[in-house]
Amino acid sequence: xxxxxxxxxxxxxxxxxxxxxxxxxxxxxxxxxxxxxxxxxxxxxxxxxxxxxxxxxxxxxxxxxxxxxxxxxxxxxxxxxxxxxxxxxxxxxxxxxxxxxxxxxxxxxxxxxxxxxxxxxxxxxxxxxxxxxxxxxxxxxxxxxxxxxxxxxxxxxxxxxxxxxxxxxxxxxxxxxxxxxxxxxxxxxxxxxxxxxxxxxxxxxxxxxxxxxxxxxxxxxxxxxxxxxxxxxxxxxxxxxx
Amino acid sequence: xxxxxxxxxxxxxxxxxxxxxxxxxxxxxxxxxxxxxxxxxxxxxxxxxxxxxxxxxxxxxxxxxxxxxxxxxxxxxxxxxxxxxxxxxxxxxxxxxxxxxxxxxxxxxxxxxxxxxxxxxxxxxxxxxxxxxxxxxxxxxxxxxxxxxxxxxxxxxxxxxxxxxxxxxxxxxxxxxxxxxxxxxxx
Numbered sequence: 001x002x003x004x005x006x007x008x009x010x011x012x013x014x015x016x017x018x019x020x021x022x023x024x025x026x027x028x029x030x031x032x033x034x035x036x037x038x039x040x041x042x043x044x045x046x047x048x049x050x051x052x053x054x055x056x057x058x059x060x061x062x063x064x065x066x067x068x069x070x071x072x073x074x075x076x077x078x079x080x081x082x083x084x085x086x087x088x089x090x091x092x093x094x095x096x097x098x099x100x101x102x103x104x105x106x107x108x109x110x111x112x113x114x115x116x117x118x119x120x121x122x123x124x125x126x127x128x129x130x131x132x133x134x135x136x137x138x139x140x141x142x143x144x145x146x147x148x149x150x151x152x153x154x155x156x157x158x159x160x161x162x163x164x165x166x167x168x169x170x171x172x173x174x175x176x177x178x179x180x181x182x183x184x185x186x187x188x189x190x191x192x193x194x195x196x197x198x199x200x201x202x203x204x205x206x207x208x209x210x211x212x213x214x215x216x217x218x219x220x221x222x223x224x225x226x227x228x229x230x231x232x233x234x235x236x237x238x239x240x241x242x
Numbered sequence: 243x244x245x246x247x248x249x250x251x252x253x254x255x256x257x258x259x260x261x262x263x264x265x266x267x268x269x270x271x272x273x274x275x276x277x278x279x280x281x282x283x284x285x286x287x288x289x290x291x292x293x294x295x296x297x298x299x300x301x302x303x304x305x306x307x308x309x310x311x312x313x314x315x316x317x318x319x320x321x322x323x324x325x326x327x328x329x330x331x332x333x334x335x336x337x338x339x340x341x342x343x344x345x346x347x348x349x350x351x352x353x354x355x356x357x358x359x360x361x362x363x364x365x366x367x368x369x370x371x372x373x374x375x376x377x378x379x380x381x382x383x384x385x386x387x388x389x390x391x392x393x394x395x396x397x398x399x400x401x402x403x404x405x406x407x408x409x410x411x412x413x414x415x416x417x418x419x420x421x422x423x424x425x426x427x428x429x
Contacts, residue, residue: 103260
């Protein structure tokens, strides 16, 4: 290899059982016909898996990408909040220049999506999508509106706790992660099969942001902090020849 | 390990607000010589299409070079080669599709060459974690026969990883569950 890859692992740690939710989770009905029944086959981590795309130029569109409250002429309704944190790997190393994509419901719990039939109002001042690249310290930051809870058809009286969807590309195909960020103290946690699909309570806590007085802006917006941890380097050497 | 990873959650039914974009399905710019379309249908365990599927692909260029941060293998000679494509629709019908070029061979375990392949992530409502598979090409018989990853797959399931030639590229269907279930990998 001719170029420095000092901050780019050549293998990734295999994740322990239970790090992620099981694909078969009966409480979440949509998993029933969609989870593979055959066992997964262990894939060696070759050059295909330890590399990944650089999507910054393709995806960053304008000055308000990371400010979801300024993407329309009028301001959105709801509680303005700042959501920020770092993207790290399991060794604590920040991941710089990695794309963070978010999408969410508006303050009333309605998504700007043709399939969302929940009769809460759409907000002409809010699309609900944002993007940013992490800085050299792995930091990201969005200004947005606190999303509302909303009902869904999974079971009788089913409500999703308020959440923001996050998509992380990481440095490598092996690090790709899509997840949801929840807000502290949500009374709906106990009833949500998606949140509870993560069986380890400590792991569930890792999906909940924390209120941060330090990052809140006086007379403007309260802030929530959330660090996202992607897979770290593996102990084993690269499994393929370079 | 100092920190534990953030758990995965489903992409949900409304990802089209934030993830697909106009050029997303194009791993190469329009007009790239040798561009092909790879497309198919994603089905569930009842054989029904999965309209809210989101498919991402990652691959080398025809010379085995990657457009990652470090330009693995050296800079691609293909102008604008991205190697990544994302297919997803606000209101879909179960189909997916990308425009790309056929990748070249890249090194595999122990230095053995891998047959041309594309890494695939499958997301959807009802998938709490992505499913990872690979696209191989049915018309690469010799390379496929020597591929170490294909060799690790039971022979009677290998065909689920083979894209079949069409008029403008290849067809690759993804069956999440049931008869003909696509082979999925743990990365």
